[in-house]
Amino acid sequence: MNDILAVENLSKIFMMHILNGKVIRGCEDISFTLPEGESIGILGPSGTGKSSILKCIYRTYIPTEGRIVYHSLQFGTVDLASAPENIILALRNTEIGYVSQFLKIMPRVSALDVVAEGLIKRGTEKQEARYRAREHLTRLQISPDLWDAYPSTFSGGEQQRINIARAAIVKPRLMLLDEPTASLDGRTREAVIDLLLELKREGTSIIGIFHDLDTMFQLVDKTYDMSVFDSYKAEV
Amino acid sequence: MIDNSTEIALSLQGISKIYGPSCPACIQKTGPEMGTNICPECGSIVACADISLDLHAGEILGIVGESGSGKSTLVKCLYFDLEPTYGEAYLSYYGNGRLNIFSETSQKKRYIRNHIMGIVYQNPHMGLRMNFSCGGNVAEKLLTADCYHLGKIRHRASELLTKTEVPVARMDDLPRNFSGGMQQRVQIAKAMANNPPILLLDEVTTGLDVSVQAKVLDLIKSLQWELGISMLVVSHDLGVVRLLTNRTAVMKNGRIVEIGLTDQILEDPQHVYTQLLINSLL
Ligand SMILES: Nc1ncnc2c1ncn2[C@@H]1O[C@H](COP(=O)(O)OP(=O)(O)OP(=O)(O)O)[C@@H](O)[C@H]1O
Ligand SMILES: Nc1ncnc2c1ncn2[C@@H]1O[C@H](COP(=O)(O)OP(=O)(O)OP(=O)(O)O)[C@@H](O)[C@H]1O
Ligand SMILES: [Mg+2]
Ligand SMILES: [Mg+2]
Ligand SMILES: [Zn+2]
Numbered sequence: 019m020n021d022i023l024a025v026e027n028l029s030k031i032f033m034m035h036i037l038n039g040k041v042i043r044g045c046e047d048i049s050f051t052l053p054e055g056e057s058i059g060i061l062g063p064s065g066t067g068k069s070s071i072l073k074c075i076y077r078t079y080i081p082t083e084g085r086i087v088y089h090s091l092q093f094g095t096v097d098l099a100s101a102p103e104n105i106i107l108a109l110r111n112t113e114i115g116y117v118s119q120f121l122k123i124m125p126r127v128s129a130l131d132v133v134a135e136g137l138i139k140r141g142t143e144k145q146e147a148r149y150r151a152r153e154h155l156t157r158l159q160i161s162p163d164l165w166d167a168y169p170s171t172f173s174g175g176e177q178q179r180i181n182i183a184r185a186a187i188v189k190p191r192l193m194l195l196d197e198p199t200a201s202l203d204g205r206t207r208e209a210v211i212d213l214l215l216e217l218k219r220e221g222t223s224i225i226g227i228f229h230d231l232d233t234m235f236q237l238v239d240k241t242y243d244m245s246v247f248d249s250y251k252a253e254v
Numbered sequence: 255m256i257d258n259s260t261e262i263a264l265s266l267q268g269i270s271k272i273y274g275p276s277c278p279a280c281i282q283k284t285g286p287e288m289g290t291n292i293c294p295e296c297g298s299i300v301a302c303a304d305i306s307l308d309l310h311a312g313e314i315l316g317i318v319g320e321s322g323s324g325k326s327t328l329v330k331c332l333y334f335d336l337e338p339t340y341g342e343a344y345l346s347y348y349g350n351g352r353l354n355i356f357s358e359t360s361q362k363k364r365y366i367r368n369h370i371m372g373i374v375y376q377n378p379h380m381g382l383r384m385n386f387s388c389g390g391n392v393a394e395k396l397l398t399a400d401c402y403h404l405g406k407i408r409h410r411a412s413e414l415l416t417k418t419e420v421p422v423a424r425m426d427d428l429p430r431n432f433s434g435g436m437q438q439r440v441q442i443a444k445a446m447a448n449n450p451p452i453l454l455l456d457e458v459t460t461g462l463d464v465s466v467q468a469k470v471l472d473l474i475k476s477l478q479w480e481l482g483i484s485m486l487v488v489s490h491d492l493g494v495v496r497l498l499t500n501r502t503a504v505m506k507n508g509r510i511v512e513i514g515l516t517d518q519i520l521e522d523p524q525h526v527y528t529q530l531l532i533n534s535l536l
Contacts, residue, residue: 035526036533077515079522103515104310107500125497126468 020089022054022192022223023075028084028099030070044070044079050242054089057224059234062244068227069119072194074099075225076116077106088114091191111139115190117181119197119227129155129172129180130165136188154183158209174201179210186213193217195226199233211236256344256351263452263484264309264332265351269341271327274298276339286506286527291324301327302508305341309452312482314474316495316516318531319505325488326376328505329454332486333373334363345370347451368398372445376457376488378437381444382429388415388440389425395447414443418473435466442473446483453477453485459494471497492535496520504528 030044045067052058060068073079075086075098086098090113093105110116124132130151137147155165158179164172169180182198195214199207207230214237218224228234234241256265272280277296284291284300291300302324309315317325331338342354347370355366375381382391392411401407412422418439429437438458445453455474459467475498477483487498495502495516503513504525512525523529 032522033524034529036529073521078517080514080518080524103501106515126472 020054021051022089023052023225024085024087025050025071025075026085026087028071028074028086029082030067030074030079031082043067045074045244048084048242052223052225054223055218055221056239057218057226057237059238059241060225060227060244061231061234061241066244068244069196072116072196072225072227076110076114076194077101088192113191114194115185115188115192116194117185117196117198119200125170126168128166129160129169132169132180133183133187136184140188150187151183154187154213155180157213158183159206175203175206178202179206182210182213186217189217189220190222193222193224193226195224195228197227197229200229207233256346260308261311261346262308262351263311263313263346264486265344266308266328266332267306267342267344269305269328269331269343270303270339271301271324271331271336272298272303272339273301284507285509286511286525289507291322291508300508302331302505305510307503307510307513309484309486311346311451311484312478313501314478314485314487314499316499316502317486317488317505318490318492318495318502320490320531323505324508325490325505326456327508329373329456329486329488333371333454334367345452364398368395369448370450371452371454372447372450373454374438374441374445374456374458376460378429378434378441381441382437384430385428387426388420388429388432391429391440392444392447395444399448410447411443414446415440417446418443419469433466435462435470438462438470439473442470442477446477449481451483453483454488455485456488457490458487459489459491467494474498492520492532504531 026049028048029046032042032044034040034042048071050058060071062068070079074081077098081099084099088096088098090096090109092108092112096105130148133154134147134151137150138144160176160179169177172180178198178201185193199210202210211233224237226237256262275296276298277293279295280293280298280300281303283294293300305328319325327336330336332343338356343356344351345355348355348366389411392414393407396407396410412425415422415425420436420439420443429440432440459470462470471494478485489495499516501514502516502519503510504519506527512519512528519528520532523532
């Protein structure tokens with residue numbers, strides 16, 4: 019299998035001008051590859067830079083050093099660390115999905131429309147998009163009473179499942195998952211794992227951070243361990 | 255000039271606006287590094303300088319920055335309300351993106367104002383005639399596009415007001431008697447009258463109640479969503495920009511200090527001023 023993504027010597031260093039130029043290490047010298055259709059789990063203690071890696075790949079953070087070589091369908095080989103913003107936006111729209119650790123819910127949009135939005139943006143008929151959104155909500159065990167309500171009032175676990183449904187419905191080629199099951203109970207976690215496994219079978223490549231190792235080992239083919247980096251950081 | 259294959263709707267190149275006599279030191283001795291927009295040599299005000307950016311087709315681009323940073327000046331230059339001291343702007347919808355719109359004749363500029371761009375001013379008094387009925391305000395704009403049939407004008411005006419949720423029953427009332435939120439929505443209806451592909455929105459939600467703000471923001475989102483209009487959205491409210499835009503430019507002392515993906519600007523601001531701005535709002 020060809021690699022869909024190769025992270026090469028990626029570092030993210032935050033320069034805090036407002037704290038007199040204080041420097042904070044996000045992540046340092048990260049390298050791994052991800053063969054298309056496979057999944058990798060990033061693990062390590064809190065604060066070692068796991069979320070920073072995903073945010074650099076999604077370009078919410080601007081990498082300080084290194085390359086993130088992504089093989090896209092639309093543009094061929096792209097270095098996500100330095101690609102122009104309009105290329106990044108196009109890839110977010112069509113190929114790369116992201117479920118964040120902390121939830122960003124759009125105000126005043128019903129759960130059903132939040133989930134359907136990605137499909138409509140990609141040109142699916144509204145009726146059909148809503149139908150598929152209902153399927154996803156049912157599958158992730160969101161009560162039909164909530165479908166027309168605004169997710170801003172939902173519980174943490176419900177919001178998390180809305181976020182996953184919203185990202186999964188468009189079947190991205192590359193899915194970035196930051197603790198997608200952190201606030202779920204056993205039953206709903208199984209439903210999420212089941213959905214993610216189905217995505218994977220259909221070809222989605224996944225980079226995930228998982229709180230709970232049991233979930234991780236059901237989903238990933240290999241792991242990238244940050245604790246090595248952590249002990250290095252402790253020495254410096 | 256705009257290369258037609260790039261899907262750029264509007265391209266700004268080095269736009270500057272200086273109030274006052276201006277001298278060779280004006281640009282160099284003002285800006286964020288100097289912490290001022292007033293030239294120490296000649297006292298001119300460098301309201302904006304060296305503004306270059308591209309607005310992509312169908313995109314909403316945010317412009318944020320503190321009061322006095324030059325946001326309204328930039329927008330007014332684009333709508334020909336002010337004449338820029340330097341700089342060029344190109345529209346893909348005009349002259350194949352090859353003509354600097356600032357050097358066109360005033361007749362051509364009027365055409366651009368009436369057909370290609372719509373504007374919503376920070377101050378509704380600039381955008382609306384307060385002693386014309388609200389339907390009349392929209393009609394005035396329709397007339398500029400050679401729509402003279404009275405029935406058609408009324409029909410289109412009521413269509414636009416419905417879209418912007420101004421009660422059609424109040425079509426013949428004066429906007430002077432409207433709430434701030436309604437005035438902004440009449441301005442939006444007027445700005446959209448001739449289906450322009452580009453809208454310039456200057457602080458559309460400032461000073462409105464939170465619930466009214468929400469309605470105006472939802473309207474703007476639906477305009478982009480349904481009609482694919484490209485928009486420049488000026489605001490000093492980062493919440494507005496977070497909700498509406500994918501890319502944001504940050505201005506300070508008349509300059510763009512940083513431009514990037516909106517989530518990157520909010521979560522990984524690069525410039526010292528952007529960090530200050532974000533931190534002051536957390
Ligand atoms: N936007 C930011 N600005 C400044 N520092 C940041 C930013 N984001 C992360 N950091 C810092 O970078 C380091 C790594 O953070 P990151 O969130 O990547 O860790 P993590 O491994 O995901 O931790 P957790 O398991 O707690 O989620 C931390 O010291 C954090 O404070
Ligand atoms: N007619 C004028 N003559 C002189 N200076 C002016 C004039 N109009 C604006 N200025 C100055 O130009 C600078 C930029 O003003 P502008 O209205 O563009 O700011 P802004 O970013 O829109 O601010 P706000 O957020 O308060 O609306 C300010 O310093 C302002 O005082
Ligand atoms: Mg994290
Ligand atoms: Mg202003
Ligand atoms: Zn000067």
